[in-house]
Amino acid sequence: MTQHPFIPLDEPLLGGNERKYLNQCIDTNWISWQGEFGGRLEKAMAGYCETKHALAIVNGTYALVLALQALGVGPDDEVICPTLTMSATAFAATTVGAKVVWVDNAPHSLTLDPADVARKITAKTKAVLAVHLYGRAADMERLLAVTKPKNIPVIEDVAEGFAAKTSGRRVGGWGTIACHSFHNKILASGEGGAVTLNDDRLAAKLNELRTPPPDNAGGTVIALNNRMSNLAAAVALAQLERVDELVETRRKVAKLYDQYFAGVPGLETFKERDNEWCVFWRYQIALTPGHPLTNKELVARLRKHNIESRPIFTLMSDHPYYKPLSSGEYPNARLVSEQSLDLPSSPRLTPEQIERVAKTVIECVANKR
Ligand SMILES: Cc1ncc(COP(=O)(O)O)c(C=O)c1O
Structure with a gap:
């Protein structure tokens, strides 16, 4: 049998400003989170998702954990999650101590069934995780018709679905908070993530949660370092540009x-x-x-x-x-x-x-x- 060259499942395409921006990081000696690219990435992410705020986060997993923490989800709370998802979605809910309640997919679909979400809501439901799996957009219009009357926040997991649309609008701006990943996804920066959202109070909380207090002073929460480096943000911005x-x-x-x-x-x-x-x-x-x-x-x-x-x-x-x-x-x-x-x-x-x-x-x- 003639052996043809290997075809991999996926590979990033780094043909834009990635190298130029990385050189800028090195030339200016700003490689940690303080450099300019974190802020530029956040502005561009908020613009693309049409949200008021975006915060760069170390990766998509911790974007989910921080989103749940910002919403006050913890032990004794239930979080609704599609059973067909990547582990990080469910593990994030378990990490904050919540009980994961599974929902099925819509028939012949890769994303969750809003009708099953409606069946699974209880008095303990504190959030719904809507995953845009494999680049498919969950049906946010139907989902929000179920959650909004009950005031249940929806966290969009956009890790695999950045730029997808549903009912004519991009994902990442539908939910209360949306969580993004740049680990060889639609945008690839090695590792990295972000949250996009409109709520000022939640944005301030998320910022507090991703930033350990300088000199140990200030802050009201246990904040671990969940920031993204300038190097990763530089690559993510170059990817977002195209x-x-x-x-x-x-x-x-x-x-x-x-x-x-x-x-x-x-x-x-x-x-x-x-x-x-x-x-x-x-x-x-x-x-x-x-x-x-x-x-x-x-x-x-x-x-x-x-x-x-x-x-x-x-x-x-x-x-x-x-x-x-x-x-x-x-x-x-x-x-x-x-x-x-x-x-x-x-x-x-x-x-x-x-x-x-x-x-x-x-x-x-x-x-x-
Ligand atoms: C659906 C989904 N959610 C969350 C994540 C976690 O993102 P990260 O790898 O950036 O931590 C991934 C990563 O593969 C994912 O596919």
Whole structure:
């Protein structure tokens, strides 16, 4: 078998001002959080998400932890979270001592079902985590119709969905607080994160929570250092300057895959909802139920052809920490999780590489490879 060059799942595309801004950090000797790029990034993030405030945070995980802390979530509180998500979403709620209450996905979807959120709300619900998973936008309009009348704050987890839209508006400005990650996501700065929000009081609280008091004086909270370095902010800003181009490239990759996979027996793709505009941080396919191959077997076959892919997340309610604590059923999320896989989705992919991935997938699914 001829061995073709390796195609990775994802790679950052660093072709803008990243190097120039990093050189500026080094030339000016400002590499820690005090440099100019943190503030510039925050202004640009608030502008892009159309919020009053943005604060750069060390990473997306701690953006979530601080958001929950700022909202006063703690022991005895319940936090609603989709079971299909990356671990950090749920772990953040557990880290502040709250009980995680799982919700299912909407049918044939990668994001949460607002109707299931409505069923899971109790007097103890202190927040809902709305995850824009894999570059798909959760249906914020339907979700807020459930949470707003009950005054329940929604925290958007935008880690994988930056720049996606729902009901014509970008994610990151719908919820009470939105949490962002720059770890090889739509924007890539190595590590990094941010929160975006409109509420002045919460913004001041979040600032207090990310900043240890200088000389140990002042402040009213236990504040660990959760700031982002000037170096990471410099790279994130350069990425944000060209985000629309990065996202359009990802959408073109997805469109090409859609064309190759249309009508292929044994395979399904995930369509955008009518009110949704996806950014395809990862492109997924699903094997039809009953297909003789599992998603893990397909991943192994593609690996033999030097193509990296990955089964999508397993359900967090099945994680060994949470499993003994919950007994619910999440049929929509389970079906998607068991049948689906991520294909290479980098904005660096060439049309030839996309063709090679798609044709290899189609032949593997037809059991010809
Ligand atoms: C959905 C989701 N939330 C939160 C995070 C955490 O972000 P970070 O890796 O920046 O801590 C990630 C990271 O992969 C994620 O995918």
